[in-house]
Each structure stands twice: as C-alpha cells, then as structure tokens.
Amino acid sequence: MLQLRALNRRALRRLERESPFPPPWQSMARLEALGDAWLERLRDARRGEARLAGGLAAPVEALDRALRTDTVELLDRPDVDPARKLHMVRTLARQNRLLRSHARFLATVAPHVRAIHEREGRPARLLELASGAGEFSLACAAHAARQGLPVEVTGSDIVPEYVAAANERARRQAIPARFLTLNAFDLSELPAGAFDVVFISQSLHHFSGGQLAMMMAQARRVATTAFVGVDGRRGLALVGLVPVLAAVVGGPVLVHDATVSARKFYAEAELELLARIALPDAAVTVRSSHPGFSVLDARWG
Numbered sequence: 001m002l003q004l005r006a007l008n009r010r011a012l013r014r015l016e017r018e019s020p021f022p023p024p025w026q027s028m029a030r031l032e033a034l035g036d037a038w039l040e041r042l043r044d045a046r047r048g049e050a051r052l053a054g055g056l057a058a059p060v061e062a063l064d065r066a067l068r069t070d071t072v073e074l075l076d077r078p079d080v081d082p083a084r085k086l087h088m089v090r091t092l093a094r095q096n097r098l099l100r101s102h103a104r105f106l107a108t109v110a111p112h113v114r115a116i117h118e119r120e121g122r123p124a125r126l127l128e129l130a131s132g133a134g135e136f137s138l139a140c141a142a143h144a145a146r147q148g149l150p151v152e153v154t155g156s157d158i159v160p161e162y163v164a165a166a167n168e169r170a171r172r173q174a175i176p177a178r179f180l181t182l183n184a185f186d187l188s189e190l191p192a193g194a195f196d197v198v199f200i201s202q203s204l205h206h207f208s209g210g211q212l213a214m215m216m217a218q219a220r221r222v223a224t225t226a227f228v229g230v231d232g233r234r235g236l237a238l239v240g241l242v243p244v245l246a247a248v249v250g251g252p253v254l255v256h257d258a259t260v261s262a263r264k265f266y267a268e269a270e271l272e273l274l275a276r277i278a279l280p281d282a283a284v285t286v287r288s289s290h291p292g293f294s295v296l297d298a299r300w301g
C-alpha cells in the first residue's frame with residue numbers, strides 16, 4: 001500500500017535525522033539487540049508520521065500494526081512432526097513452480113553471479129539459507145548446468161530432514177548442488193570468504209529483526225560480495241491474497257502458515273534499516289518485484 005510505504009520511508013528518514021545512524025556494534029549480541037530496538041523505533045516513528053499526515057494515514061497504519069503477529073508458523077514449531085513439515089515445504093515448492101517464482105529469484109542473483117565470474121574468472125559460489133525442500137537451489141544448479149550460468153550452489157536449512165531429502169534428490173537427479181544443515185543466523189562454522197553470494201527466499205519473516213541483522217552481518221563474513229533476500233511484500237492486500245493463493249495453488253496444508261506469514265512480512269524500509277545497521281559498508285537497495293515480492297540487495301564486493 002503506497003501510503004504505508006511513504007510513511008515508512010518518512011519514518012526512516014526521521015530516525016536518520018534525529019540520531020547518529022547507523023549505530024555502531026561490536027558483537028553479535030549487541031547487533032541483535034540493536035536490530036530489535038531500532039525496528040521498534042522505526043515502527044514508533046511511523047506511527048508519529050501517520051498522525052502528522054492526517055486523513056486515512058492513522059487508521060491505515062493502526063490496521064497494519066494490529067495485523068502484526070508473533071504467532072509461530074507450523075514450519076518453525078518443534079512440536080510439529082518433521083514429515084509433516086517436509087510435506088509442507090514440498091507443497092510450497094510446488095506453489096513456487098506453478099507461479100514460476102524460481103525464475104524471478106534467479107533473476108535477483110544472476111547479475112552478481114555474472115559479475116563475479118567476469119571479475120574472478122571462476123564460477124560464483126552461492127549459499128542459500130533456509131532453503132526448505134531445496135527447490136530453488138536445485139532449480140538454480142540444474143539451470144546453471146543446462147544454460148552455462150557460472151555458479152556453484154549450496155543450499156542449507158536448520159531442519160536436517162529437509163537437508164537429507166534435498167541431498168538425496170540432487171544425487172538421484174544428478175544435479176550439482178549440495179545441502180548443509182545450518183542455522184541461518186549463526187554461520188560461525190563456515191570459513192570467511194567461503195562463498196560469494198548469500199541468498200534467502202520467502203523466509204525473512206521467519207526471523208526477528210535482531211536475527212536478520214545477525215544473519216546479514218555473518219553473510220558479510222562468509223561471502224565476498226553480496227546478500228540478497230526475497231520475501232513477500234508487506235501490504236494490506238497481500239494479507240488477504242496470500243492465504244487464498246496458498247489454498248488454491250498449494251491446498252489447505254499451507255493456509256495456516258500463509259496467513260501468519262503475510263501478517264509478518266517486513267516493510268521495505270524495515271529491511272533497509274536492518275541491512276544498513278548490519279552492513280554499514282554495503283550498498284543497500286530494497287525494491288518491489290512483481291507480483292508481490294520485496295527484494296533486498298546488499299553489495300560490499
């Protein structure tokens with residue numbers, strides 16, 4: 001919704017004017033605290049901007065705020081059977097295939113991949129975080145093998161069952177991708193510079209502001225060039241549309257998580273705020289991408 005986007009932008013500019021920005025940090029614990037606190041500050045500033053703007057701004061902002069939820073998606077609940085979760089992420093993968101989302105996701109990383117190949121004379125090394133069933137990494141690696149896109153793909157997720165299933169599929173279908181079990185906001189076991197680009201799709205809203213800031217800062221250490229995140233675009237319309245789409249395309253299994261997710265999507269100014277705190281030396285852009293995605297691109301290499 002345009003009005004909310006404008007309010008978010010104004011709120012971000014207000015924070016920049018009123019305090020030294022980005023705030024410095026020295027440790028992951030401090031960065032996590034800053035990410036959470038500044039996200040709240042941005043939301044408070046947006047409320048103030050809505051009051052100043054008058055008209056429908058305040059009720060629209062209040063509705064957006066009321067829709068926010070801390071409900072945990074079934075996918076993230078430890079009490080939900082991993083086999084049921086695997087079925088859910090596979091259903092999500094089917095939905096992505098039907099909507100041709102993977103081609104859109106690939107378009108967000110392909111310019112980095114080509115630039116790295118040109119610069120370094122070797123394939124770019126892509127790490128996908130929270131890759132679920134591994135569908136994007138597999139599609140990307142298969143496309144790379146067919147079309148000569150110079151990229152080596154590693155997928156990862158915190159759920160070992162997804163990782164095992166994705167590795168098994170890569171082996172069965174002879175797709176050159178590998179999968180690791182990783183917590184997306186604790187990449188300490190990976191060597192510095194082991195990858196070039198860190199990518200994450202449709203998962204940013206599964207993490208708190210502080211966790212996202214830690215994820216980006218750790219991407220800065222393990223990757224030479226960029227962090228790219230794609231997620232649902234925050235907007236009142238999508239809160240209604242996303243669950244309907246999930247029901248029609250994916251079936252009832254996804255409706256709960258789709259409803260919760262659409263209420264948790266981050267506004268683009270929120271993603272920009274977190275990236276600029278976590279990655280003070282990066283060039284950060286956040287843009288909307290048809291039909292209902294936000295794309296965060298932070299480049300330092």
Ligand SMILES: C[S@@+](CC[C@H](N)C(=O)[O-])C[C@H]1O[C@@H](n2cnc3c(N)ncnc32)[C@H](O)[C@@H]1O
Pocket residue numbers: 075076089092093096129130131132133135136156157158159162182183184185200201202203206
């Ligand atoms: C909505 S799914 C998205 C899956 C896939 N990226 C896609 O686009 O289909 C969210 C994923 O985030 C993963 N996840 C949640 N918390 C995580 C964490 N701390 N570290 C890594 N993955 C995590 C879940 O296991 C799940 O696979």
